[in-house]
Amino acid sequence: MIHLNEEDIAQMENRYRGNLFNTISGFKSGNLIGTTDESGNSNLAIFNSVVHIGANPPYLGFILRPTTVDRHTYENIKSTGFYTLNHVHEDFIAKAHQTSAKYDRNISEFDACGFQKQILDDFHAPYVKESTIKLGLRFEEELPITVNSTILVVGKIHHAYLDQKLIAEDGSVDLSGAGTVAISGLYEYFKPIKLKKFAYAKP
Amino acid sequence: MIHLNEEDIAQMENRYRGNLFNTISGFKSGNLIGTTDESGNSNLAIFNSVVHIGANPPYLGFILRPTTVDRHTYENIKSTGFYTLNHVHEDFIAKAHQTSAKYDRNISEFDACGFQKQILDDFHAPYVKESTIKLGLRFEEELPITVNSTILVVGKIHHAYLDQKLIAEDGSVDLSGAGTVAISGLYEYFKPIKLKKFAYAKP
Numbered sequence: 010m011i012h013l014n015e016e017d018i019a020q021m022e023n024r025y026r027g028n029l030f031n032t033i034s035g036f037k038s039g040n041l042i043g044t045t046d047e048s049g050n051s052n053l054a055i056f057n058s059v060v061h062i063g064a065n066p067p068y069l070g071f072i073l074r075p076t077t078v079d080r081h082t083y084e085n086i087k088s089t090g091f092y093t094l095n096h097v098h099e100d101f102i103a104k105a106h107q108t109s110a111k112y113d114r115n116i117s118e119f120d121a122c123g124f125q126k127q128i129l130d131d132f133h134a135p136y137v138k139e140s141t142i143k144l145g146l147r148f149e150e151e152l153p154i155t156v157n158s159t160i161l162v163v164g165k166i167h168h169a170y171l172d173q174k175l176i177a178e179d180g181s182v183d184l185s186g187a188g189t190v191a192i193s194g195l196y197e198y199f200k201p202i203k204l205k206k207f208a209y210a211k212p
Numbered sequence: 213m214i215h216l217n218e219e220d221i222a223q224m225e226n227r228y229r230g231n232l233f234n235t236i237s238g239f240k241s242g243n244l245i246g247t248t249d250e251s252g253n254s255n256l257a258i259f260n261s262v263v264h265i266g267a268n269p270p271y272l273g274f275i276l277r278p279t280t281v282d283r284h285t286y287e288n289i290k291s292t293g294f295y296t297l298n299h300v301h302e303d304f305i306a307k308a309h310q311t312s313a314k315y316d317r318n319i320s321e322f323d324a325c326g327f328q329k330q331i332l333d334d335f336h337a338p339y340v341k342e343s344t345i346k347l348g349l350r351f352e353e354e355l356p357i358t359v360n361s362t363i364l365v366v367g368k369i370h371h372a373y374l375d376q377k378l379i380a381e382d383g384s385v386d387l388s389g390a391g392t393v394a395i396s397g398l399y400e401y402f403k404p405i406k407l408k409k410f411a412y413a414k415p
Contacts, residue, residue: 012333013372018270025383030267032385033345033372035299036394036404037264038238060263060275061240063360064233067221070275070357070364072263096238102407110413121415130215142236152355154273154366157266161273161364163357169216169236180228182235184396190407191239191394193387197409201239201394201402204305208399210313212324 032194039097044085053118067166091133095140098188102198143170235397242300247288256321270369294336298343301391305401346373
């Protein structure tokens with residue numbers, strides 16, 4: 010076992026450190042965020058930082074890094090107030106990963122990467138037709154993270170679309186059954202295999 | 213595919229809604245957070261909300277829900293300024309899950325759940341000896357999330373411990389090789405199998 014201290018970390022080559030600390034926090038979710046700008050141009054971008062904020066009512070957050078392509082997503086969420094979250098399915102990881110490329114604003118990643126836009130129940134933001142689990146959210150608040158100028162964006166889930174068969178009796182969603190992948194770092198995609206489901210733990 | 217709207221969600225039975233929205237955001241990381249209080253009592257609790265905030269310097273965040281057992285962890289981090297993050301390995305998921313039980317403050321989950329405390333390089337907070345990847349962090353800031361009184365806690369990684377063989381040439385960590393698990397919701401543990409590693413995407 011090696012020990013990396015602050016000085017070791019500071020002296021690392023930039024991309025090496027980036028890969029190390031993007032992977033060392035553990036597995037992450039893979040979600041495609043769909044938005045449109047005020048002119049109706051659609052945008053689709055992959056995020057691996059979606060985090061559960063609360064269930065009643067249901068809130069989700071994600072981390073936005075203002076220097077990256079996430080910027081289009083952020084601007085669209087701020088100007089329209091709505092966005093969709095669409096699970097990345099194992100059958101389309103290559104196309105999902107391709108949405109992380111820096112496309113110009115006038116190019117829709119739906120078209121460029123080969124996804125079908127889907128409008129459901131008159132929601133303002135487009136869903137990914139190919140996704141087996143889709144959520145429609147409204148922007149609630151943003152929290153600026155002082156240390157490095159990233160932002161936590163918090164939204165409320167207004168709509169959820171999924172196959173009834175994926176929902177267990179206790180309400181939990183069968184992510185394996187949905188084909189949902191996990192992500193490590195920025196480049197690696199995984200298929201999680203169930204080990205065990207435990208009960209509520211008591212002392 | 214069913215559609216659940218705001219009204220459907222509001223009318224759900226509480227635990228059902230809790231399970232649904234704790235699982236519907238996708239796979240999560242599994243980390244044990246180790247702390248001590250000012251009297252030296254140690255605390256260990258499982259968290260599934262660790263999120264990458266930045267790599268240079270390296271920051272991680274996690275969501276704290278003030279009404280749960282997380283409270284001891286929070287109080288210790290605030291009073292001492294330090295905490296450890298230890299990956300949950302597939303060999304000890306049952307013990308790791310058991311740390312989510314509501315133990316009294318004077319009971320250490322290290323002892324109650326069968327983990328060995330490890331102090332490394334005089335760090336203030338205890339590591340989990342059994343974990344293959346361990347991080348030592350200093351508290352940096354907390355962001356109150358207005359919508360439901362949860363908190364985003366942000367810390368800086370000062371120390372990282374892992375086997376050199378787990379680090380690829382490009383710096384990325386082999387989480388499968390480390391035996392690190394993924395979590396769905398509050399109760400289900402998964403072993404992720406690698407599908408594919410892609411390159412940096414270009415238009």
